Amino acid sequence: MARPLKIIGIALGAIILLIAAALIAILLLFDPNAYKPQISQAVQDATGRELDIKGDIELSLFPWIGMELGQTSLSNAPGFGDAPFARLDAAEVKLRLLPLLLRQEVETRAVVLRGLRLNLQVNENGTSNWADLAQPEPTATSGQIPPATPQQAAASTGGGIGLAALAIGGIEISDAHISYDDRAADTHYTVEQLNLVTGPVSLDTPVDVALDSRFSSSQPPLKGQLELSTRIGFDLKQERYRLDDLVLETTLDGETLPGGRAQARVSADIRADLQQQTAAVNNLTIQTYGVTARGQIDAERILASPAFKGELALAPFNARQLLTKLDQPVPDTADPEALTKLAANLRFSGTPTAINIPVLQLFLDDTTLSGRTDIRLPQDKPLPAVRYTLHIDTIDADRYLPPASENDVKVAPPSAGAAAAATLPMELLRDLDIKGQLDLDQLKISGLHISQIKTRLTAQQGLIELLPEAQLYQGGYKGSMQLDARQDTPRFKLDDTLSGVQAGPLLQDLMDDALLSGRADLSSRLTTTGHTPEQMTRALNGRVEVSFNNGQIKGFNLAQLVREAKAKLNQQPLPARDETKGTDFTELSATLNIKDGVIHNDDLSAKSPYVRISGAGTVNLVTEQLDYLVKTALVESATGAGGAELEQLKGLTVPVKITGSFAQPKIDLQYDEILKARAKQELERKKQELKQKADAEKQQLQQTLEAEKEALQQELKEKQKQELQQKEDELKNKLKSLFN
Known part of the structure; x- marks a missing residue:
């Protein structure tokens, strides 16, 4: 047993010596720089561009087989000026020889690119200076993709050098510069001082990535810097990918920015499973202008019909300080403590055509707004359809109004409808699709104390109707306000x-x-x-x-x-x-x-x-x-x-x-x-007096006449009585004389 092993060892040693001798011979006898004209001519024939290799080409064969390339440039497309399309100060790629020969494993040292300059242009006609390089690959006569060769099939099924055997010591890109000049759109963008460094790249272990660069744009006019770090993990067979400890920090400078400068920091952990079509953003934190938002997002069916859900919390912040940082005027409010505490919480879900917020909480100082809202994003309409149900516990609106002065005259606010009609465009009103209700427990505005407020708003096809109800000052209010914008005149x-x-x-x-x-x-x-x-x-x-x-x-x-x-x-x-x-x-x-x-x-x-x-x-x-x-x-x-x-x-x-x-x-x-x-x-009084006097005189005369009448009647009665008595006496005397 020992003898065969010894023979094999001697044979391998001999093979290695032969390979080493061959490599030494190649290094001594082969000069790659002698082939620079042929290389340039091949590029010229394939692209019509001139490849200029000014630096030396250096080869290494053992224990690393690789190439170091000096300063090289590729000419621009015709009509785009004399500046090179691409230029490179130096590049280096090396592979370990023995793993490649013995185990068919690709093990490289760091891939290095130094001083990359990429000049991308679009002319006034919309033609780019890379269009001639992006030619379609040759196809079969039938127009179908040609069948894979046996070697390609073997590579795809595990034969030959597979991707699983790939191991790169890292990627180093330093001092890269990329410019994009679109004259058709009159825009210009640049990325400069781009540096990218990764840890060892292997398909079975996570890869650390760090990137930093400076950038600028003409539309909008901005410049800034970007730093990014993360650890990338992937399983190509299972199509699973992850970004751990992702941190992105940026600083923007520009006159269009509030305050002239914006700083932001985003951190998160990201997962994606393409086979299951799911993705997740966990531990999401966004920080800018002193405001911090935290949340998470889960998505499904990301390759077919995406749907997502998540949570977002806005930590309490001072709105006055935020406005100052944004270089915006801070409102002069009657209460100097107003606008000092804002926060929000929400849960959401949705698709590309709809957003649902079943839990919405907004905190403004001592006021809490809660409720839900649904938003539909129809493809055939310019504005979304909004449905909402909101509730406010109590709010003192006077806190947010300017402080009163001695010369102020407190008057009732003007009609809201009249003020709005002078500013709201009719087309916008016709496109509104809103239906919802907003209830308030307590409201103070313009000094008025109003409670149990209920509002119902409907806006569809240019017909807007508001139905408010409220309790105030031991009484009640109920109304109906309607704006009809369907005609030319509202x-x-x-x-x-x-x-x-x-x-x-x-x-x-x-x-x-x-x-x-x-x-x-x-x-x-x-x-x-x-x-x-x-x-x-x-x-x-x-x-x-x-x-x-x-x-x-x-x-x-x-x-x-x-x-x-x-x-x-x-x-x-x-x-x-x-x-x-x-x-x-x-x-x-x-x-x-x-x-x-x-x-x-x-x-x-x-x-x-x-x-x-x-x-x-x-x-x-x-x-x-x-x-x-x-x-x-x-x-x-x-x-x-x-x-x-x-x-x-x-x-x-x-x-x-x-x-x-x-x-x-x-x-x-x-x-x-x-x-x-x-x-x-x-006159009426005099007439009354004269009437009263005439009535009195008339009454007096009547009384006199009545008295005189009564006196005459009495006198007549006495006279008749006397005559009757006299006749009676005479009769008595006659009767007396008769009987006598």
Whole structure:
């Protein structure tokens, strides 16, 4: 047994000596640089390009068989200038000889490329300078792919040198430069100082990869640097791939970036199984501008019909600090602590045509928004279809408004519909496909406290409808707002009802002045058209019914006006005004008929135990002018201070004319009308006095006549009685004389 082994060993030794001798002979006798013209000519024949090998070609045969190539360049395509298409300072590739000969294993040292320069261009006609190099491979006459050769078949089935036997000591690319100049699109991109270093490359062990480079672009104008590191693992037979500890860091500089600079860091672990068509991104972390997001994503059917699901959490951050980093103005809010805490959580799933977010949480300071939303991405429509159900617990919107100043005048906010009509494009409105609901537990806005808010929004094919409901100030609100954008000119419709609301607290919170108090009930039916607020005001039509009960009109001091009227009538100095008092009423109602932006009212009615108020006139919303007359009639005298004065004017109607603009209304007591009414009242009084006197005289005369009549009747009765007595006496005397 020992002898055969010895013989085999001697034979192998001899073979190795022969191979070594042959390699030495090749190194001594063969000069690869002598073949540079033939190599260049072969490239010229195959590509039409000139290959210029300026550096020396060095060969090594044992224990590594390989080649070192010096400076080499490949000329550009015709019409793309004199700069080389590609240039290389140096390259080195070496394979270990004995594993290749004995075991058919490819074991290389590091593959090295130094100073690569790649010049990619596209001319004005859209032709690239690499198109002539990307020629299709030759095919059989039938146009089918030619059958594999026996050697190819053997390699694919494990014969020959298989991929499983590949082992590379690493890949080193240093100082590479790649430029891309697209003159058709007027864009230019460069990657420079590109360095790529890997660990040993083997198909059965993970590979460490590190890359860094600088880059720039013309559209958008940016420049920056990139660093990437990861460990790549793969199983080609099972088609499984993984990136462990992937870290990508980049810094971007450009005038279009917020603050002129952006920095970002992304880390994750990535898995892919092509046989199962699954992929996963785990431990995902994204950091930029001081904001951190963490999550994970799982995907399936990635090669057929991809579907994904995952989670994402946005860690709490300060929005004010973020805006500062983005070089954006920080809002001046009434609460300086507003916008200091933002965070979000969400779970999602989807496909290329749909995104579902069943869990959505957004935290803004002390406010929490939660809910869900579904988004469909139809191929034939420009905008997605959105369905949502959202809930907000409580929000103080006034915290986020600018702080009030002493010169500010608190007024009601303008109509949201009017403001939107001036900015929203009609085509966008027609493309909206939205349906959802948003509920709020508590809302404070413009000083108003509103609770139990429910909104339902539908927007489809240009018809947008909002249905809000709310509780406020011991009452309720229910409305219907509609915007019809299906025609060239948008149409608006408003139907709403306000019932049982305490007007005093509402106006106090809204305008810091309770101009009117009492229980308020309001209903409106309004329509308008137009693209701008002015057009909509001119086209406003409809009806508004208003009623108040058990309230007061602040600033309208009826008793004061009566006292002024009395002083004027008596030509006395006007009494001092008391602006703190108003006019109480038990009922106040009015119907506003609106036509072409002008409010017409002729049934204003207010009642109290002592007065009756009526009014009629117009309010022009287009010109913002007032023309209104209020009439006040005293029906009973009041007790206490001023009661005697009011008693003197009992039954008198006091007219008050309101004119001027909304900004500067004028309230004018109509003294002429009062004088006319007073004269009429005096005439009526004189007529009543004369009538009363005539009636008294008539009654007195009647009484006199009755007395005289009664006296005559009494006198006649006495006379008749006397005559009868006399006749009776005469008869008695005659009878007496007869019997005597």
